[in-house]
Amino acid sequence: MSDPNAPSFEPSFRESVDIMFNRAVALMDLPPGLEEKIRVCNATYTVRFGVRLRGKIETFTGYRSVHSEHMEPVKGGIRFSLGVNQNEVEALAALMSYKCALVETPFGGSKGGLCIDPRAWDDDEMEKITRRFAYELIKRDLINPSQNVPAPDMGTGEREMAWIADQYKRMNTTDINGAACVTGKPINAGGIQGRVEATGRGVQYALQEFFRHPEDIKAAGLSGTLDGKRIVVQGLGNVGYHAAKFLSEEDGSIITGIIERDGALTEAGGLDVEAVHKWIAKNGGIKDYPGATYVKDGAKVLELDCDILIPAALEGVINMGNAANVKAPLIIEAANGPVTAGADEFLREKGCVIIPDMYANAGGVTVSYFEWVKNLSHIRFGRMQRRQEEARHELIVGELQRLSEHLGDQWSMTPNFKQKYLRGAGELELVRSGLDDTMRTAYQAMREVWHSRDDVHDLRTAAYLVSIGRIASSYKAKGL
Ligand code: NAD
Secondary structure, three states: OOOOOOOOOOOOHHHHHHHHHHHHHOOOOOOOOHHHHHHOOOEEEEEEEEEEEOOEEEEEEEEEEEEEOOOOOEEOOEEEEOOOOHHHHHHHHHHHHHHHHHOOOOOEEEEEEEEOOHHHOOHHHHHHHHHHHHHHHHOOOOOEOOOEEOOEOOOOOHHHHHHHHHHHHHHOOOOOOHHHHOOOOOHHHOOOOOOOOHHHHHHHHHHHHHOOOHHHHHHOOOOOOOOOOEEEEEOOOHHHHHHHHHHHHHOOOEEEEEEEOOEEEEOOOOOOHHHHHHHHHHHOOOOOOOOOEEEOOHHHHHHOOOOEEEEOOOOOOEOOOOHHHOOOOEEEOOOOOOEOHHHHHHHHHHOOEEEOHHHHOOHHHHHHHHHHHHHHHOOOOOOOOHHHHHHHHHHHHHHHHHHHHHHOHHHOOOOOHHHHHHOOOOHHHHHHHHHHHHHHHHHHHHHHHHHHOOOOOOHHHHHHHHHHHHHHHHHHHOOO
8 A cells, every 4th residue: 555655756765754653644634733842943053063173173074853842851972983973973863862751761852973983993082072072062952861861872981971960960960860861881881781782682572572472473574582593694783783682692593694894694593693793803804714705795694594684884875776686574673773764664554563763772872761760860770679589588588498398399489599589689780671571662652553453564653653742742741
């Protein structure tokens, strides 16, 4: 069935997000004007600043875009890449608003970016540049625990977040909640266990939840479980590495292809994700990795015959130019915007199931939310109750032991039961449990709309309907 919102040209990233948004709001009954209010980006700040490096002044351009302030603070990562531009930052900020609403993290949407190749500068230079960029944003409250809270994205990680947090504290020495100005910090700088792995872990939990629903598995033309499924991953960075690692090590999936900047590796029997990751860290790319076939034109491997495709690098990689050749029946968008609106239309018609970005990679913002709450409460999760929980479990185990001794050997406890049951949950277990619950609940909200409405044929439209509905309710409650 032909979609009136379908593009006949390859739209930009920002246009792609709006086309998908428009497709969903066409199915909603929003008060006049509210649709426009939700769609537009509230503000985008552009900064150009100079840093003295290598004997001369280098000028950098950065952005922080605020899409929707229906809830505050607004939240969204900071990206360091040469491809950063206003259009991209605004598209990513919009996705953040929808994502936060979908997974019920109480934030509006924002995103930032700095136009830079982080590999071109050494550590000291990167610190100088990052601190200066942070200074420009902090003095305009575009980094602030109660207004705007960044996180890592492509090209940034714990190191940059620690510099940003420290810069904020230097400029706001009496703000007791200063650590909450940014998430994704290292543990010893106010971070939380499980944040580094969170987005990849969320991709794993999303797929596990998908495979709990036989109707959905069938819709993708698949069967069975994640065990033995052939997976191709694009981008072995933070998100792609963790997703591929957990899926292969814990769910029995086989990683048959890994695509990186300098080409791709394929191996029908499965690639060792840890070994490839170490190889990249040591050699700067995947070329010459032993024991796998090297494909120079990496993007071609997106077209490899596989069960699940995980684009986890950048936007627009599956587009009108290659969509017809993509064979995967199930795509999970670990990256933001990897499938353009044109390709999305084509793949939907073909019957491919796409688990959309705003849900698939929401693990990062979910655990960022936990980190922000931890920073504001100034206490580690589990610290108060862990030992008390263990003491209560000890009582039950003691009682069971007494009964089993009385009843005889066949009633004795299974080995390791005592040790496993006695252990109270630490921060990492609690974070993973909260993340798993979030991913399950959000998936169920999406699939309910997908299966209950005759006019909704895909998970992306369902995701938009859920999130736009929640943002609209929030605006209505404010009297807008
Ligand atoms: P990253 O910088 O850690 O990793 C990106 C990886 O992609 C790198 O290994 C890089 O070499 C590779 N890459 C770059 N260009 C490529 C190309 N043309 N072909 C193949 N590989 C290429 O970034 P990340 O944090 O893993 O982010 C990846 C995606 O996930 C982005 O779209 C980002 O917005 C999204 N995301 C990240 C997070 C997070 O918590 N880090 C959260 C939500 C969404």
